[in-house]
Amino acid sequence: MRFRRAYSSMSGAIPPAKAKYVPSSGTYPKGFQASGVFVGVKPGNTSKPDLALVTSDRPCAAAAVFTKNKFQAAPVSFSRKLLQSKANAGLRSVIVNSGNANAVTGIGGLEDAANMAQTTDQRVGAEDSTIVMSTGVIGQRLPIQKIVDHIPVACHQAGDSHKHWLSCAKAICTTDTFPKLMSRTFELPSSPGIEYRIAGMTKGAGMLAPNMATLLTILATDAPVAPAIMTPLLRHASRDYDAFRTVLTDFSADLAKYIVRDGEGATKFVTIRVVDAATEDGARQVARSIALSPLVKTALYGKDANWGRILCAAGYALITPPTHAPAEAEDISPEKTNVSFIPTDGSAELKLLVNGEPEQVDEARASEILEMEDLEILVRLGTGDKSTTHWTCDFSHDYVTINGDYRT
Amino acid sequence: MRFRRAYSSMSGAIPPAKAKYVPSSGTYPKGFQASGVFVGVKPGNTSKPDLALVTSDRPCAAAAVFTKNKFQAAPVSFSRKLLQSKANAGLRSVIVNSGNANAVTGIGGLEDAANMAQTTDQRVGAEDSTIVMSTGVIGQRLPIQKIVDHIPVACHQAGDSHKHWLSCAKAICTTDTFPKLMSRTFELPSSPGIEYRIAGMTKGAGMLAPNMATLLTILATDAPVAPAIMTPLLRHASRDYDAFRTVLTDFSADLAKYIVRDGEGATKFVTIRVVDAATEDGARQVARSIALSPLVKTALYGKDANWGRILCAAGYALITPPTHAPAEAEDISPEKTNVSFIPTDGSAELKLLVNGEPEQVDEARASEILEMEDLEILVRLGTGDKSTTHWTCDFSHDYVTINGDYRT
Numbered sequence: 001m002r003f004r005r006a007y008s009s010m011s012g013a014i015p016p017a018k019a020k021y022v023p024s025s026g027t028y029p030k031g032f033q034a035s036g037v038f039v040g041v042k043p044g045n046t047s048k049p050d051l052a053l054v055t056s057d058r059p060c061a062a063a064a065v066f067t068k069n070k071f072q073a074a075p076v077s078f079s080r081k082l083l084q085s086k087a088n089a090g091l092r093s094v095i096v097n098s099g100n101a102n103a104v105t106g107i108g109g110l111e112d113a114a115n116m117a118q119t120t121d122q123r124v125g126a127e128d129s130t131i132v133m134s135t136g137v138i139g140q141r142l143p144i145q146k147i148v149d150h151i152p153v154a155c156h157q158a159g160d161s162h163k164h165w166l167s168c169a170k171a172i173c174t175t176d177t178f179p180k181l182m183s184r185t186f187e188l189p190s191s192p193g194i195e196y197r198i199a200g201m202t203k204g205a206g207m208l209a210p211n212m213a214t215l216l217t218i219l220a221t222d223a224p225v226a227p228a229i230m231t232p233l234l235r236h237a238s239r240d241y242d243a244f245r246t247v248l249t250d251f252s253a254d255l256a257k258y259i260v261r262d263g264e265g266a267t268k269f270v271t272i273r274v275v276d277a278a279t280e281d282g283a284r285q286v287a288r289s290i291a292l293s294p295l296v297k298t299a300l301y302g303k304d305a306n307w308g309r310i311l312c313a314a315g316y317a318l319i320t321p322p323t324h325a326p327a328e329a330e331d332i333s334p335e336k337t338n339v340s341f342i343p344t345d346g347s348a349e350l351k352l353l354v355n356g357e358p359e360q361v362d363e364a365r366a367s368e369i370l371e372m373e374d375l376e377i378l379v380r381l382g383t384g385d386k387s388t389t390h391w392t393c394d395f396s397h398d399y400v401t402i403n404g405d406y407r408t
Numbered sequence: 409m410r411f412r413r414a415y416s417s418m419s420g421a422i423p424p425a426k427a428k429y430v431p432s433s434g435t436y437p438k439g440f441q442a443s444g445v446f447v448g449v450k451p452g453n454t455s456k457p458d459l460a461l462v463t464s465d466r467p468c469a470a471a472a473v474f475t476k477n478k479f480q481a482a483p484v485s486f487s488r489k490l491l492q493s494k495a496n497a498g499l500r501s502v503i504v505n506s507g508n509a510n511a512v513t514g515i516g517g518l519e520d521a522a523n524m525a526q527t528t529d530q531r532v533g534a535e536d537s538t539i540v541m542s543t544g545v546i547g548q549r550l551p552i553q554k555i556v557d558h559i560p561v562a563c564h565q566a567g568d569s570h571k572h573w574l575s576c577a578k579a580i581c582t583t584d585t586f587p588k589l590m591s592r593t594f595e596l597p598s599s600p601g602i603e604y605r606i607a608g609m610t611k612g613a614g615m616l617a618p619n620m621a622t623l624l625t626i627l628a629t630d631a632p633v634a635p636a637i638m639t640p641l642l643r644h645a646s647r648d649y650d651a652f653r654t655v656l657t658d659f660s661a662d663l664a665k666y667i668v669r670d671g672e673g674a675t676k677f678v679t680i681r682v683v684d685a686a687t688e689d690g691a692r693q694v695a696r697s698i699a700l701s702p703l704v705k706t707a708l709y710g711k712d713a714n715w716g717r718i719l720c721a722a723g724y725a726l727i728t729p730p731t732h733a734p735a736e737a738e739d740i741s742p743e744k745t746n747v748s749f750i751p752t753d754g755s756a757e758l759k760l761l762v763n764g765e766p767e768q769v770d771e772a773r774a775s776e777i778l779e780m781e782d783l784e785i786l787v788r789l790g791t792g793d794k795s796t797t798h799w800t801c802d803f804s805h806d807y808v809t810i811n812g813d814y815r816t
Contacts, residue, residue, distance in 0.1 A: 068724075068727045069720060069723035069724055069727070070722070070723040070724075070726065070727075070740040070742060071719050071720065071722070071723040071742050071745075071764075072742075103716070104716065104719065104761070104764070104765075104766050105766070106764075106765050106766075137716075138716030138719075138720075139715070139716055139766040294702065294803075294807075294811070295811055298807070298808050298811035298812045299811065299812065301808065301812045302811070302812030304812070307547070308511070308512065308545075308546030308547055311479050311512065311546075312477060312479065312546075314478070314479075315477035315478040315479040316476075316477055316478075318478065332478045334478060334479050334480075337479075353512070356479075356512070356514075357512070357514050358512050358513075358547040395702075395808060396808060396812075397805050397808050397809070399702075399706070399808070400706050400709065400803060400804060400805050400807070400808055401805070403702070403703055403706035403707065403710070404706045404707065404709045404710030404712070404804075
């Protein structure tokens with residue numbers, strides 16, 4: 001195994017451009033404690049905290065959403081089963097190690113995950129109450145004794161201050177260049193004047209399109225939520241329980257943006273908005289196709305107003321494979337398609353394509369917009385009233401360096 | 409508009425590693441003539457041939473397959489219509505310019521495409537007999553007068569020697585680092601002893617997954633083929649007309665490999681073989697997901713035997729969106745999955761994953777295999793007897809440089 005590249009955050013130095021995203025204080029949910037301690041899970045790690053704990057003073061309602069990948073790591077299998085057997089009630093802790101994903105590690109890996117949970121359970125004094133997460137290299141067994149030996153330390157050091165939560169957020173990181181921690185207060189309509197708190201942390205910059213592959217997120221709130229509604233809240237946040245759902249959705253979206261901002265090698269935060277589509281699914285596919293296109297992403301990195309590539313990616317989005325029935329509604333009609341850059345400083349939209357015809361683009365103005373860190377690409381399909389928003393980053397030399405050199 | 413990067417092949421220098429793919433002689437189909445001449449379609453181009461002609465002494469059966477992208481360039485619309493109206497018979501010429509794709513150029517662009525065809529028709533002396541192709545920058549009108557003025561030159565210079573065909577293959581290139589030309593002889597079962605010839609050229613290294621976006625291919629043969637069977641032959645090459653179909657399929661596959669070998673910034677030619685799948689569609693999706701994964705491609709560039717990323721890409725391939733019916737057959741079962749590297753020098757297979765359990769990989773041996781230019785990744789799904797093969801390349805710093813700096 002080679003470890004030519006250390007954790008980005010191992011040195012503890014946060015890139016100056018990212019420092020503004022790390023909070024210096026917070027409002028954390030009552031009844032929870034957090035910690036991040038150093039274990040040395042990964043051989044090259046000599047100081048970065050890599051064991052994280054969030055624990056509650058009393059049994060909690062808890063829920064999780066997991067990757068849909070066909071290959072699931074041991075902690076995923078373990079935690080999913082636990083939450084099912086407990087019907088989302090009576091949970092106390094989340095124990096997380098970074099540096100090793102405990103993935104594709106067979107029966108032994110499952111035993112290790114259970115061991116981490118039981119050790120935490122014992123220290124907390126509550127059976128079957130710990131969710132387990134692991135992130136890092138794939139296909140290697142955990143240094144389980146080391147981890148298990150440090151779990152009491154993590155429990156001992158846990159506390160409710162901003163410093164505690166920040167250590168915890170640092171400990172879950174792998175190649176992230178800054179810890180991603182957020183907190184917020186809110187009220188619920190049924191109890192005006194009573195302030196609740198939500199806090200969350202996430203990691204996982206190491207993917208272009210993560211689909212939760214190595215993305216971990218922990219959210220905690222002191223608002224009273226019944227166990228039965230936890231999973232629908234996390235999964236859709238789109239039908240009922242309006243107030244909390246809105247808080248949770250907004251909070252999760254803001255936290256998710258940090259992941260995009262810390263995309264490996266990313267220099268830009270790009271919002272792709274597809275509007276006036278015939279169908280929501282069509283809008284989503286067009287946005288996704290643009291967001292995932294390496295040609296679009298490298299053009300953005302090169303600060304090139306290359307709307308041809310945007311159009312090309314959009315045009316491929318809705319091709320029906322020969323074996324499938326054709327789409328019912330046409331989302332794309334070239335002569336109705338409009339593409340613009342929307343500057344994030346509030347200045348005027350720059351039209352690139354209007355009703356399928358290219359604009360004479362002011363290249364100086366395009367360059368000005370492309371110099372900014374944040375950018376919105378707006379695609380108006382003109383075929384309906386559905387819309388979607390997708391966040392992505394650009395694709396740089398550093399992306400190749402990081403992923404060519406570092407075995408995650 | 410910026411043209412910070414010239415055509416790779418503008419200097420005429422072919423990278424030493426690619427020289428072996430350029431033939432020094434060939435067997436070209438009788439009755440055809442080819443040429444490649446310099447026009448200067450692109451302002452920065454001062455010497456590279458950029459107008460190509462292939463023309464037949466007599467009317468030919470002809471067929472074409474086109475991009476399925478919703479946004480289609482003027483030459484695509486023009487040529488598709490022409491072939492339809494002629495029912496694939498009575499064609500004489502293909503005229504191609506590089507340096508400008510004549511795409512998203514509105515009505516004016518369609519007029520330009522027709523102008524190129526008609527000018528060629530007049531010179532050849534046959535109405536409605538010219539197919540048009542253009543490749544290069546999007547959204548700019550062609551310098552049509554310049555091009556039309558040079559068509560007689562291209563006709564005048566056309567010939568049937570290897571040198572003529574090679575000039576033609578060079579003239580269709582844009583960012584390709586070497587011209588992609590092949591020729592072959594074959595016999596048909598009905599006329600043993602009679603030798604036929606097929607020749608072909610292609611261009612379009614500039615895409616990770618081209619789906620024919622900027623990929624152009626011209627194939628010519630002196631074997632007698634009825635117009636009505638031309639399109640089925642090109643499209644499927646999979647039911648009848650066994651002998652010629654096999655020649656055409658093999659020839660096209662070999663030509664296609666050149667495109668992969670010349671992938672922008674590519675250092676590796678990677679064959680992804682997915683076998684023992686429950687369904688052919690499943691096998692294809694798994695292979696495609698691996699081939700398109702930036703994480704797999706950067707790992708290959710970094711010569712990292714990162715089977716975890718291969719597995720991860722495979723695992724995402726067959727996720728059914730919530731709005732779709734679940735798949736009928738399960739193509740992936742983690743505990744039946746095997747992943748190996750197959751060295752192309754005939755030495756032993758290196759097993760990475762066996763029945764879902766990771767092997768203790770000999771890293772020195774893995775490095776040895778990954779040093780080679782050619783590599784096969786073999787994925788055995790163990791769920792059936794269907795298989796597929798996918799070719800791809802790696803993802804390097806140069807890919808980012810080329811696509812960040814050059815507006816195609």
